[in-house]
Amino acid sequence: MAGFPTLAALHEALAKPGIRALASKGVPPTGVAFGVSSYWTASGTPAAGAAPGSTAAVAPTRSTPGALPFPLASPGKVRHLGRALFGGGGSGYTHAVFDRLLHSDGLSANSTGVQPIGGASAPTRGAFDAHELYFELYSPVGATPFNGALTYVNQDDQARTTPAFAVPASAGAGRMIHVPLAPGDWQVKSFVSHQGDAPSGLAGNGGYTLVRRLAMVGADRSISRPVPLDAIFLGAPKVPDDSCLFFALEFGASGSTLAALGALWFPEADAA
Amino acid sequence: MSTFPDVNALVAALPARGAYVEKDSIASVANVHMTLWRAPGRPGLGEKPGSAAGLACSRLTQGAGPLFPVSGGKRNHCLSLTAFLSQPGTVQVVDRVWHSDSLSLNANAPQAVNSVALPARAGGGTGLELALEIWTPGGVTALSPSASYTDPVSGAGRTATMAAGAVPGSAIAGRFFPFTLQGTDRGVSSVQTCTTGLSGVAGEGGLVLYRPLFELVLPSSTSTAYNGFSETGLFEIPDDACLALLDLTATATSGKVRVEYKLVQAVPG
Numbered sequence: 001m002a003g004f005p006t007l008a009a010l011h012e013a014l015a016k017p018g019i020r021a022l023a024s025k026g027v028p029p030t031g032v033a034f035g036v037s038s039y040w041t042a043s044g045t046p047a048a049g050a051a052p053g054s055t056a057a058v059a060p061t062r063s064t065p066g067a068l069p070f071p072l073a074s075p076g077k078v079r080h081l082g083r084a085l086f087g088g089g090g091s092g093y094t095h096a097v098f099d100r101l102l103h104s105d106g107l108s109a110n111s112t113g114v115q116p117i118g119g120a121s122a123p124t125r126g127a128f129d130a131h132e133l134y135f136e137l138y139s140p141v142g143a144t145p146f147n148g149a150l151t152y153v154n155q156d157d158q159a160r161t162t163p164a165f166a167v168p169a170s171a172g173a174g175r176m177i178h179v180p181l182a183p184g185d186w187q188v189k190s191f192v193s194h195q196g197d198a199p200s201g202l203a204g205n206g207g208y209t210l211v212r213r214l215a216m217v218g219a220d221r222s223i224s225r226p227v228p229l230d231a232i233f234l235g236a237p238k239v240p241d242d243s244c245l246f247f248a249l250e251f252g253a254s255g256s257t258l259a260a261l262g263a264l265w266f267p268e269a270d271a272a
Numbered sequence: 273m274s275t276f277p278d279v280n281a282l283v284a285a286l287p288a289r290g291a292y293v294e295k296d297s298i299a300s301v302a303n304v305h306m307t308l309w310r311a312p313g314r315p316g317l318g319e320k321p322g323s324a325a326g327l328a329c330s331r332l333t334q335g336a337g338p339l340f341p342v343s344g345g346k347r348n349h350c351l352s353l354t355a356f357l358s359q360p361g362t363v364q365v366v367d368r369v370w371h372s373d374s375l376s377l378n379a380n381a382p383q384a385v386n387s388v389a390l391p392a393r394a395g396g397g398t399g400l401e402l403a404l405e406i407w408t409p410g411g412v413t414a415l416s417p418s419a420s421y422t423d424p425v426s427g428a429g430r431t432a433t434m435a436a437g438a439v440p441g442s443a444i445a446g447r448f449f450p451f452t453l454q455g456t457d458r459g460v461s462s463v464q465t466c467t468t469g470l471s472g473v474a475g476e477g478g479l480v481l482y483r484p485l486f487e488l489v490l491p492s493s494t495s496t497a498y499n500g501f502s503e504t505g506l507f508e509i510p511d512d513a514c515l516a517l518l519d520l521t522a523t524a525t526s527g528k529v530r531v532e533y534k535l536v537q538a539v540p541g
Contacts, residue, residue: 003284003286003287004283004284004285004286005280005283005284006280006283006284007279007280007283008280009283010283016299034296034297034358034528044284071377080286080287085395086430090338092358093355094293094496094530095352120363128287129291130289130291130292130338132292132314132341134330140460163316177476178314180314180315182333183315184332186291186338186340211289213290213532214290215532216292216354216356216530216532217354217496218354218356218495218498227496227498228451229498231285231286232279232282232286232287232352232500232501233352233498233500233501233534234352234534235288235289235290235352235534235535235536236286236287236288236352237287237288237289237290238287250530251354252356252358252528253358253528264382
């Protein structure tokens, strides 16, 4: 039987050694009130990641620099997220623990032409969850705001185009600008092309990042310390060995950047 | 027998499936109901139905929160809800079952609604609540709207009401005014007419039938609320539910709202 058949089995899996991973990241490069910033390129543990270096989409894995190292599963087993204790000081924000499924960069913010992307398809480890899509910046765009849109292939193998999303003037490196999917869509299989509606004045460097959300962890104003989340609360999402785990900072009314630190536990269960 | 007779059954139903909703702050009024249906965010702006007879809503309606299809006789149950709100307030998660618009806020005569058939998950209307939603502000005169409806038990010819002047002058778009059903009525199976009264400007209103699912109370600004299975009670979410958010905040804006929810799927016991 896949998963944890009983509470006792879950407890037994949580009690095993070698199931933990520690994270401690410096501040992301940019913070904007109510926005989202990526820790992908921030220093710390795991070490800083980098821009994908490919306009064509690439499917990152646990081996991609920037991904959180976590223990491999035993043969015939799969890891799950079984506990999250995560925070960063301060208050009034949330942290997201993401599995990075697909990413690209090299898109110019100073072009209104169709910019082909193509490349790899999203791995099947994301087939169970709703996907989230972001336009991630690795260097700032120019002073003219613009709208972008991505043409993509959805969960039913249909070509779709996202509603337009706004890229603010001079949006900085590290920003993750949410890209809505077309109504009714909940997953992306692959990227096709990008188009902006105005030149920003600077090419910058941006690309699309597709993720599945494993957990949202907040910091309470009154205690300013992390709240431990258990396996049942988290839903024990599967974390296959090739998962590319990283973090994002989701701001509240303040755009002050914060570090991220915590511990994640990965109990294993039968894969099938 | 319960779907989850013990915690072992719940653990065996894992892993859960996760989804996320985020709404930007919009203009609001302190301590009153607001709908976030037309607030920007993810999902984006909700569908505008385009008629007084309205449209039935489902998980595929534009603006509905993500919900996963089920198979094999399974049903979705809410395992946990994590919510962030950038200011003190209460967020209510609802299943938006039917909605309409095209009602004048400047008419004394009853306006025909004759709601379209409700979806099967409405269960005949028992437990549904009825509200007036402001799409475009009317004039400066306060209103006391009423609606004629059919109750699943009492039948047709029932009247839903609000207190005198419940809808203040120039109520802003997104204000959401629940009706009081007649007598001991406990639901609405259809709506026949709506009488708004004279505000001075037509504006545009609509009616909504909805089923409250859960409330998230965040009494401290910039706080996060965690609700595990013992708090959610593993409430069931119909597989075609149109998930939407209402909120009541203590300030003149709705605040940034983030809600992550985890769903387990299981066959009814």
